Amino acid sequence: MKKLKRENLDELVKVMNVFSENEQRACIGGVKYYNENGVCLYTDGSDPEIRIISDSAYNMAINSIYTSPELSLYQNSEQLSMTTSTETKSALLLSIAQENDLSSVGFVHIISNSDSSFYGDCNSKPVPATTTISVSGSVPGGSVSGSVSVPDIVWVSDIRLNTEGSNFENGNYYDLQLTIIHEKAHARSPLDQGSATSEVNAYNAVYNNDNFKYASTEFQEFVKKERLKFAEAATN
């Protein structure tokens, strides 16, 4: 991640009063700027908005701050939306998955499925493994030592994230992050996968997350609705 140099930051503060309201929002309030390759170039605070900016526009905005303050980050970027290119959305999902350590619980796959109500899923399968343990002990007339192999099971999770999901609609970072939190909860609980209880737990992980309040209204409503739906199903 690139960082503003300290001297640039100091100068930025000096010229801040000439900025328009939008530009102030970009510099002070904090918006997350990613390039088309999913690299976060500039971020500040907990503002939910994701904006896409090319490397060249970013460098231009940063370097021309005294002579042409109108060439700001905000004006030279576009808010993330459903119509952002699949390649960029794909890179962004990978990047946010990485920021949230998703690969620690499974394999991450980015897919493009035209069903916009499909944000992602998680499939865990048991894979046989062998654990070898050493044994030693005494028997009448001597001692024995050696090793035995014990069959074991490890769970391997495949997590899929969809570039065409309507969770891109509001260009909100937390709509994407919380989708990842949901799938992460599934990956951590492979034994009850596919059940209503599993969905309740995964939606609870989202609902109870500190960042839930920053998600878009639509995403929050969606989560509340699904959470209740599966809670009802789980008790029947």
Ligand SMILES: [Zn+2]
């Ligand atoms: Zn789920």
